[in-house]
Amino acid sequence: MIEFRDHKVRIKLDVQEQLLNANGTLHGGVQASMLDFVQGMLLRSVTKTKCLTINLTTHYLASVSEGEIFAEAKIIQLGHKIATLEGEIKDASNNLVAKGLGTFKILRD
Template identity: 40%
Template sequence: MSGSSQTLRQRFETSPFFSHLGFEILDAGKDVILLKLPIKKYLLNTNQTVHGGVYATMLDNIMSLAVRKAVEKDIVTVNMNINFLAPVKEGDIVASAKILHQGYRIVTCESEMYSHEDVLLAKGTGTFKVKKST
């Protein structure tokens, strides 16, 4: 793993919010980033399925990982759209992301989230602003 990938992994994995939810970076290699989330009871809503906010958080995190890896700078999410496609109650969720367009200050990314049974749960797109170096 390259130095920048290792730094990226360490930065996310030491984030209190990231680790509290239980995210695990499965792969942060050259061409792919995979994020896993084991489903725990505290992630379920009143329907006993994973809460939509968890879907949104996971998609935002995987896209943020992909964008930060591409630009190697701090970023902020400026827009995110999600299509919720299927519920899930147990097992693991895995998400991936890819860059659709990378400009100097704005990056657009796409993400997908799957169940442990390979069911497409959600798709997301996001627009991210690259922060100025200080």
């Protein structure tokens, strides 16, 4: 699910067994991908152009093994060629699961 509103993008993921790591919790790569995706979608919706991820720093704050998780992003800084965004993943109880800070290159003509 993707939700666009007021310069915000929100996505939902149903945690499934095939997404779990050997410890039985959601793989960190899935969370990093969600953060990258939601930040990139927000930036693209605002700039109306393509963007590339330069860097993504992810902080894993809590483990999840089932249920739904939600990722949202916000723009921290928007320049002509570079933007910085922040994303958060929360569980269905609104507990913070992960945070990510992304730097993106804006591909303007």
